[in-house]
Amino acid sequence: MLSNSAKYALKAVLYLALHTSEDNKMMVKDIYTNINVPQSYLAKLLQELSKHDIISSSRGPKGGFYLSAKNLGLPLIRIVDVIDGEQRLRSCMLSIHECDSENPCALHHLVGNANSDFIKNLEQTTINELILEVRAGKSVLPL
Amino acid sequence: MLSNSAKYALKAVLYLALHTSEDNKMMVKDIYTNINVPQSYLAKLLQELSKHDIISSSRGPKGGFYLSAKNLGLPLIRIVDVIDGEQRLRSCMLSIHECDSENPCALHHLVGNANSDFIKNLEQTTINELILEVRAGKSVLPL
C-alpha cells in the first residue's frame, strides 16, 4: 500500500511539523534517531521532499529542515505521491487495468471502499490538521 | 498491501476454482497464459500453495493442479498468509508496533477501518463464495 520510503517520509514530515518552524530548524542528525529511520536514507528522502517544495530547508550554519506555514497546508497525499509515484496507491487489488466500480474485479468487493476512502482522506487532510489532532490528544505519534 | 506474488497466487487460485476439479486438472503451461503470470514464477507459487494444502496436485500424465471441494471451502486469507506471511497485511500504516484502535497512530484514522475490514473479508470469504459471485455475474475476473 505504502512503501517503506513513504512511511518514513510521512513520519519525518509529521515530526518536522511538530518540532520545527521557520526559525527553529532541525538537522537530519537530530531527526533520525527520534523517528527511527536510517540517517542517510532519511537525508535522501528529505532532499526529495524539499526539492518538491513539500518541506523547506536552508543550508549552512543555523540551517536545517523545517515546515513553513505554506508547507503545513499541504494535503498528505502530496508526500506519498512524490515518494511512491501516483500509481502505486491507486492500482487495483489484483493489478487489473480494467477494474473499477463499474466493472469490479472479483476482489473489488472485498476491499470495498477501503482503498478509495483512504486516498480521499489523504487528499483532504492537511499536514496541519493531522498535527492538530495529535496536539489535542486524539491520536499519537509514537515514532 | 498485497505483494505481487500474492496477487498472482489469488489469480491462479481463482482461475483453478473456475476451471478445474478433481477429474479435470490443469498444467501450469495451460494456466499461465490465461492469467498473465510468468510461467516458472507461477509454477513456484502453485507448488508453495500445494505444499500448504491450499490447492491440490498430482504428478505424471493426466496430472496437474486442481481444487478439491475441501480446497474450495478455504478462506481467501489463507492464500495471502501463505505467500506473504501473516505480518505484511496486518502491519500498521506507519509500521509502528504499539498502534491499534486503543492507541491509534496519527494515520490510523485516515485508514479508518479500511484495512481491518479488508482482512475480515478475506477471513470470512471462501474461495467458493467468491466464485459463486463471479458465476452469478456480480463481479468479473478479467485475469
Place this chain on the structure above:
DNA sequence: TCCGAAATGTGATTTTTATCATATTCTGCG
C-alpha cells in the same frame, strides 16, 4: 574573507522481490 556547518548530488552496496532455468522425482500407461 575564510572557515566550518549544514544541505545537496551522485553513485556504490546490500537486501528483498521477482524471474528464469534446470535437474530430480513421482506416476499413469502401454
Place this chain on the structure above:
DNA sequence: CGCAGAATATGATAAAAATCACATTTCGGA
C-alpha cells in the same frame, strides 16, 4: 518394466527497493 509427462526441488539471474558513503555546494558568522 520402462518411458514419457507431469509436478517438485534447487539454485542462478535480474530488477527494484532500501541503505550507505562521500564529494560538492551553499551560507552564516568570526
